[in-house]
Structure formats: structure tokens, C-alpha cells
Amino acid sequence: MEKSNYVNLNPLGIESDSMEIISRELSHLHIPEQYASIVKRVIHTTADFEYAHLFEAHPNAVELAKNALQQSCRIYADTSMIVAGVSKPSLKKLGCELHCFVHDEEVxxxxxxxxxxxxxxxxxxxxQDERFRIFVIxxxxTALVRLCELYAEGIVKPDLVIGxxxxFVGAAESKQMLKxxxxxxxxxxxxxxxxxxxxAMLNALLYELIKRN
Amino acid sequence: MEKSNYVNLNPLGIESDSMEIISRELSHLHIPEQYASIVKRVIHTTADFEYAHLFEAHPNAVELAKNALQQSCRIYADTSMIVAGVSKPSLKKLGCELHCFVHDEEVxxxxxxxxxxxxxxxxxxxxQDERFRIFVIxxxxTALVRLCELYAEGIVKPDLVIGxxxxFVGAAESKQMLKxxxxxxxxxxxxxxxxxxxxAMLNALLYELIKRN
Known part of the structure; x- marks a missing residue:
């Protein structure tokens, strides 16, 4: 293979080159097929291979989430950075909406x-809105703990929570609670x-559904 | 010290508890005073202590940047996630503006x-707008490389570039070029x-100027 240029200027080329490098560096790990694109995209986003070891999934999560996304569900995110980062064209193609209420006046x-x-x-x-079937925290x-409480009370029944x-304060514990x-x-x-x-996790699911990759 | 509750529900309490844990875990490293709040906030954001070792600063960067922020400069960011994440109340207090043009029609x-x-x-x-004195990439x-080229050509003269x-493709090289x-x-x-x-880096500078911390 020819050595690539100092800086690749083609945006799609950059992404596929990156994914190739990640796949190569992950090749010694066994990552189940249905999680491969999620784990790779997280590493693409962080350049941190430790995420391959820290990732965990509920066995039905991917299937339920894809089903909800194909039914044009609403997605709730706990930060406006998440809203800014998720692929708008993909959401649009699937008819999904993504909201964050932390700057909502009432809230x-x-x-x-x-x-x-x-x-x-x-x-x-x-x-209060049952169209929200996926949550990204x-x-x-505190948001994740509250979500687990609302689930235990039978008030929400998400198809997927990306936790x-x-x-340093409560993060690990809240994810254990989710699990x-x-x-x-x-x-x-x-x-x-x-x-x-x-x-990265939500975009990986979206890109699979719209066959971007 | 009394053991804290399972989950601290007070937002300011959560942040100060986190910063205390980070300071304790970093106490074996010598981090110069002017960079301490920046490094701590990066670790607060990533939970990754490797950042303390990967951080580098030009000796005049913090002073020049604070000066530019106090003169109500414009800040350019290469992603809308950055725009979403930076503290709006802090920008407002200093009269600074933050822009990203990647969704701009012309662009x-x-x-x-x-x-x-x-x-x-x-x-x-x-x-093309000399009010942009700080860039966050x-x-x-490719954006960082372009910025270095424009600097070499005498077209931009930033007070700070957060690089x-x-x-996996060009990131390390582009930062070496910046350096x-x-x-x-x-x-x-x-x-x-x-x-x-x-x-995290930009917010750390802003919070010092408005004495949030």
C-alpha cells in the first residue's frame, strides 16, 4: 500500500483511512459483529482504545434501538453538545427527533x-412524553439515576439508554445502576x-440504518 | 470527612467534589499554576489522566488569550459541538462571540x-475577519493545517489556537505543525x-476571567 499523503484533504477518505487503522489495531480482540461499528466509532471519536474494553451492551439493546429509530421515535439527550453532534441528515431520513431540555425555561x-x-x-x-424511546446520557x-428510578416506578420504558x-462523582455508580x-x-x-x-454510539446506529457505511 | 451520599444532587457540589478528587490524583505532578485549571478541567471532562502528560502550552498563550478575551474578541470553533459546549454566560459577560462556519451556506x-x-x-x-483572535480546533x-498555512502567509495572527x-489521520502531525x-x-x-x-480548555480560561472558580 502506498504511503498516504501528509494530510488527506478528502473528508470521506480521512474517515475510511481512520476506520482501517482502528480495525487493524482492534484485530486481536473479538468484538461481536453487531457492536463492531459502535465500538469503532467511539474509538474514532476519542482515539482511546480502552473504550473497547469498557463497552458493555444489553443483549437486546441494538435490535430494540434500531426498531425504535425505524419507527421515527424521539430521542432525548442530556446535553446540547450531543444535540449538536448527532447526524442531522440521518435523523431526518428516519423521521426521528432529538431534544435536550436543560435550557428549557420550565426546566x-x-x-x-x-x-x-x-x-x-x-x-x-x-x-412525560412516551414518544421518547431512546435516551443518551x-x-x-444524576440524569441516569433519575431515569432508572422512573423505569423502576413504571413511568418510562425506553428501548435504549446510552449510558x-x-x-468522578457518581458516574461509575450510575452506570452500574443502569446495568x-x-x-x-x-x-x-x-x-x-x-x-x-x-x-458516536448513536451515530453508529443511525449510519447502519441509512447504510452510510 | 464524612462519606458523601451515593449520588450528590447539587450541581455545584458535584463539580467541586470532582475537582478535589482530580487535584488529589494529580498531586504527584508539578503543573505550573497558570495551567492547573486548564489541565484539571480537561481531566474533569474526559476522566483521562493521560491528558496531564499530553498537554503542552506556548509560554505566552494564556496571557495573550486572556487579554484577547478581555477585549471582547471573536472566537472561531471548528465544530458546532464546541459552540454548544462553551459557557454562554461567560462569553456574554466578557462580550465575546463564538462562531462556527461548517454549516454556513457559502462554506x-x-x-x-x-x-x-x-x-x-x-x-x-x-x-477574513480580524476580530477572530482565538481558534478552537x-x-x-485539515483546519489546523490550513490555519498554520494562513499564519505563515501573514494572513492571520491569532492570540491563541487551541489545537x-x-x-488517526493527520491529527498528531497537525498539532506538531502548530507547535x-x-x-x-x-x-x-x-x-x-x-x-x-x-x-474544557476555553471554559477554563473564561471561568478564570469571570472568577467563577
Missing amino acids: VAEAKAQGITRSICGINKAA GNAP VPVG ESGIPYLLIRGRKGGSTVGV | VAEAKAQGITRSICGINKAA GNAP VPVG ESGIPYLLIRGRKGGSTVGV
């Missing part, structure tokens, strides 16, 4: 009044994760 | 016509980085 007022995170109040609001452990809050909740999940164990990781 | 058309990245075309457009090596593109360019920089060596890392 901001409620959080201030109660002295709790806007993330919790955002989840409470999304839970990239930042707030990837990052951090034990009964909710179909994709998650990253421990402290790591973040909005870009959540975006 | 999209130009990129398609030339078969190059929208990121390059976005940089070309920002370079979290995704596209943190992530990835050798003469531009004041904050950067992450190698493959790692991303939009959340760029946001």
Missing part, C-alpha cells in the same frame, strides 16, 4: 427552585464517557 | 465545489483530543 426554573440539577428536571420532562450521572456520563435496572443499554463502565462518546 | 457550497473539507473552508472564511486536522483535533508554527498554542500531543477537550 431551568424548576431546577433552581428545587436546588437539583437541570439534568434531572430535563429527564422528568422527557418522561453523556454528562449527568455514558463521564466523571442492573433491566433497561436495554449501551454503556461505558467506570469514569470515562462524555458527550462525544454518546454521539 | 458548504465551496467545500463541495472543491472536494475539500468544510473545516478548511470555514477557516478560510474566519481568516477540536475535530479537523486539539482527535484522530512549530510560532502561533501561541495550547495543545494535546498525539491522537487524543476532541470537541469536549477544546471546550
Whole structure:
């Protein structure tokens, strides 16, 4: 193979070259077919191969999520960075909507009044609309904990929760709680994760459905 | 110290608890005072302590950047995720504006016509407006390379470039090019980085100026 140029200027070429490098570096690991594109896209986004080891999935999560996306479900994200990062053309093709309520006026007022995170109040609001069948939690452990509580109370029944809050206070514990909740999940164990990781996972699912890759 | 609750529900409490844990885990490293808040916020955002070792700064970068921010400069970001993540109240207090042109109509058309990245075309457009004195590149090596070229040609003279593109094709090389360019920089060596890392660095500078922390 010829050595590639110093900097590849073609956007699609850059992505396929990257995915080739990732596949090569992952070739010693056995990653089940249905998770391969998700794990690769997370590594593409973070340049951190540890994610291959921290990734966990509920056995039905991918199938349920794809089904929900093909039924034009609503998706809730806990940060506006996630909303900014998810592929708009893919959402449009599938007729899906993606929302985040942390800057919603009602939610901001409620959080201030109660002295709790806007993330919790955002989840409470999304839970009132059953069209939200997929949740992407990239930042707030409190949002993920609240979601597990609402599930236990029978108030929400998501087809998928992407549980990837990052951090040092409650993140690992909230993901353990998700794993034990009964909710179909994709998650990253421990402290790591973040909005870009959540975006990568959701985009991987979307791209498979619209056959972008 | 009393053991904290399973999940801390107070947002400001969560952040200060996290920063305390990070400071403790970093206490064996000598991080110069002017970079401490930047490095800690990057780790807060990624839960990845390797960033403490990959961080590099031009000796004048922090001072020049703070000066530009206090003069209500414009900031250019290469992704809309960065725009979504940067603290809006802080920008407002300082009278700074933050823009990303990758979804700009002109830029999209130009990129398609030339078969190059929208990121390059976005940089070309920002370079025409000298109010852009800070650039945050979290995704596209091609944008960073273009910025270095424009600097070498005397077309832009940024006070700070936050160079943190992530990835496998050109990312490490583009950051090496930034380091050798003469531009004041904050950067992450190698493959790692991303939009959340760029946001963390810029927010750290903003929070110091508005005395949030």
C-alpha cells in the first residue's frame, strides 16, 4: 500500500483511512459483529482504545434501538453538545427527533427552585412524553439515576439508554445502576464517557440504518 | 470527612467534589499554576489522566488569550459541538462571540465545489475577519493545517489556537505543525483530543476571567 499523503484533504477518505487503522489495531480482540461499528466509532471519536474494553451492551439493546429509530421515535439527550453532534441528515431520513431540555425555561426554573440539577428536571420532562424511546446520557450521572428510578416506578420504558456520563462523582455508580435496572443499554463502565462518546454510539446506529457505511 | 451520599444532587457540589478528587490524583505532578485549571478541567471532562502528560502550552498563550478575551474578541470553533459546549454566560459577560462556519451556506457550497473539507473552508472564511483572535480546533486536522498555512502567509495572527483535533489521520502531525508554527498554542500531543477537550480548555480560561472558580 502506498504511503498516504501528509494530510488527506478528502473528508470521506480521512474517515475510511481512520476506520482501517482502528480495525487493524482492534484485530486481536473479538468484538461481536453487531457492536463492531459502535465500538469503532467511539474509538474514532476519542482515539482511546480502552473504550473497547469498557463497552458493555444489553443483549437486546441494538435490535430494540434500531426498531425504535425505524419507527421515527424521539430521542432525548442530556446535553446540547450531543444535540449538536448527532447526524442531522440521518435523523431526518428516519423521521426521528432529538431534544435536550436543560435550557428549557420550565426546566431551568424548576431546577433552581428545587436546588437539583437541570439534568434531572430535563429527564422528568422527557418522561412525560412516551414518544421518547431512546435516551443518551453523556454528562449527568444524576440524569441516569433519575431515569432508572422512573423505569423502576413504571413511568418510562425506553428501548435504549446510552449510558455514558463521564466523571468522578457518581458516574461509575450510575452506570452500574443502569446495568442492573433491566433497561436495554449501551454503556461505558467506570469514569470515562462524555458527550462525544454518546454521539458516536448513536451515530453508529443511525449510519447502519441509512447504510452510510 | 464524612462519606458523601451515593449520588450528590447539587450541581455545584458535584463539580467541586470532582475537582478535589482530580487535584488529589494529580498531586504527584508539578503543573505550573497558570495551567492547573486548564489541565484539571480537561481531566474533569474526559476522566483521562493521560491528558496531564499530553498537554503542552506556548509560554505566552494564556496571557495573550486572556487579554484577547478581555477585549471582547471573536472566537472561531471548528465544530458546532464546541459552540454548544462553551459557557454562554461567560462569553456574554466578557462580550465575546463564538462562531462556527461548517454549516454556513457559502462554506458548504465551496467545500463541495472543491472536494475539500468544510473545516478548511470555514477557516478560510474566519481568516477574513480580524476580530477572530482565538481558534478552537477540536475535530479537523485539515483546519489546523490550513490555519498554520494562513499564519505563515501573514494572513492571520491569532492570540491563541487551541489545537486539539482527535484522530488517526493527520491529527498528531497537525498539532506538531502548530507547535512549530510560532502561533501561541495550547495543545494535546498525539491522537487524543476532541470537541469536549477544546471546550474544557476555553471554559477554563473564561471561568478564570469571570472568577467563577
